[in-house]
Amino acid sequence: MEQSQDFQRQLTQFRYLQEQRDIYQNQFELMNASLLNFQNSKKTIQNIMDGVKEDDEILIPIGGIVSIKASIKDTNNALLFVGQDVAIEKSLGESIEFIDKLIEKYSESMKYIIERLQSIEFALQGMGESLQGALNQKQ
Numbered sequence: 001m002e003q004s005q006d007f008q009r010q011l012t013q014f015r016y017l018q019e020q021r022d023i024y025q026n027q028f029e030l031m032n033a034s035l036l037n038f039q040n041s042k043k044t045i046q047n048i049m050d051g052v053k054e055d056d057e058i059l060i061p062i063g064g065i066v067s068i069k070a071s072i073k074d075t076n077n078a079l080l081f082v083g084q085d086v087a088i089e090k091s092l093g094e095s096i097e098f099i100d101k102l103i104e105k106y107s108e109s110m111k112y113i114i115e116r117l118q119s120i121e122f123a124l125q126g127m128g129e130s131l132q133g134a135l136n137q138k139q
Contacts (some may be wrong), residue, residue, distance in 0.1 A: 007134050014127045021120045028113045035106045042099045048075055049092050 052058070052075055059067040078095040079087045090098060 003134075007131070010127060010131055010134070014124065014131060017120055017124050017127065021117060021124065024113050024117050024120065028110060028117070031106055031110050031113070035103060035110070038099050038103050038106070042096055042103070045078060045092050045095055045099070048072070 052072055054073060054075055055071050057069055058072055060070045061067045075092075077089050077091055079089055080095055080098055081087045
């Protein structure tokens with residue numbers, strides 16, 4: 001009886017760790033998508049700094065596969081959305097510095113998530129072997 005309760009407790013812990021792993025994996029994927037977005041934004045700003053002039057025509061993505069043509073009016077500043085309905089205007093150079101800090105912050109967070117995932121995977125592997133051994137003993 002006690003052996004059965006111990007098995008059930010281990011199985012519950014195993015499932016909990018699986019859920020934690022899934023949460024961390026989802027969080028990693030979201031952060032990775034944001035990181036790619038930051039890198040694309042930085043590259044776009046660098047391209048503007050490298051030769052876009054006022055009144056040059058550019059394409060502005062407005063969602064999905066749709067873009068519109070527009071003329072650029074300010075090649076020196078960008079609006080950075082830093083919160084819900086909050087934007088700040090910064091020079092392009094300051095914008096790149098801001099984005100670089102975000103990239104660094106996200107990269108550090110992602111490194112922590114990877115470490116947690118590795119730790120969880122290691123624990124799951126050990127528990128899985130233990131549970132498998134307990135199942136084999138029952139049979």
